[in-house]
Amino acid sequence: MKKACQHHHDLAPQDLSSLTSRLRRESRKITGPRAAILEILRHHPHPLTNREIFGELPKGECDLATIYRAMQMLEKLGMVKRFDFGDGAARYELMGEGDDGHHHHLICTQCDTVVEIEECFPAEIEQHIAAKNNFKAVTHRLEFFGICPACQK
Amino acid sequence: MKKACQHHHDLAPQDLSSLTSRLRRESRKITGPRAAILEILRHHPHPLTNREIFGELPKGECDLATIYRAMQMLEKLGMVKRFDFGDGAARYELMGEGDDGHHHHLICTQCDTVVEIEECFPAEIEQHIAAKNNFKAVTHRLEFFGICPACQK
DNA sequence: AATCAGTTGCAAACGATTTGCAATTGAGTC
């Protein structure tokens, strides 16, 4: 991946205090690195890789391993959602409290611009697939790829 | 991933000679390792990781690096399709000549059983997504996850 | 201020994948 990003909404989905109280609730410490990571996620509308988060942080702010550990923990607590764009690096997006964070993206294969998509795989078809194969608790992982307006020129 | 597999059809999708002639057509050599790899793919109905292919091969048959190179080449020639189940290992499935190999899977999150799925994301919705965002050449990557009948007991 | 589990930095370890390079080998050519 090279560049990327295209801010649709620069609004913070939730304030830091609400985030930190979620941590406290789980008896997790609010440390400098964690606050900094959450602060970055709060200001990014699209999924970030750990390395991207690392890059956004002031130089000595925190170790890359700490970010990996933090994201793992945040995912376990359901505070971030992990996405996989198929390039071998996990990406994370902050998610609201009640929200399960399930949604998809449209990614430009040339410049890596990301657009959040509201459409989803039709539930009836998914249920049909589950029923036909006798599977339970079926979900899906879905991302779209194409060429963005800018890269078509 | 641990175990896996559940053969729906053990029929070879195409014979070796048709495969090797495709290689010859591209002025690629039919070497021992390549023939062995194709032979394995021919007999597997579900995507295999390079390591799995390696494991199927008689011990000293070929180097793992050779498999990586072979799969890369086969993918470029459009003879295999790469899939990503989100566990960090690429998987490959042999594909027919005219076929673009586009299809999806239903994977058991407990035992890694794989079922090939014929349903696909509705074209109209995909077109709508493409149009709304002014993207061209839009495709998608889609896989389903759930708990298979055997693992529900 | 004392205490202690939860955290962090750092370096080493890992697993998937790639790559440099010298030795080997298909596949036409004579």
Add this chain to the structure above:
DNA sequence: GACTCAATTGCAAATCGTTTGCAACTGATT
């Protein structure tokens, strides 16, 4: 059936994303 040469291979080292062991450190509570 030898000859030639680019394509291919094995092997080891290198990359990349991610994980982990461990000793030092630090929030949060008492």
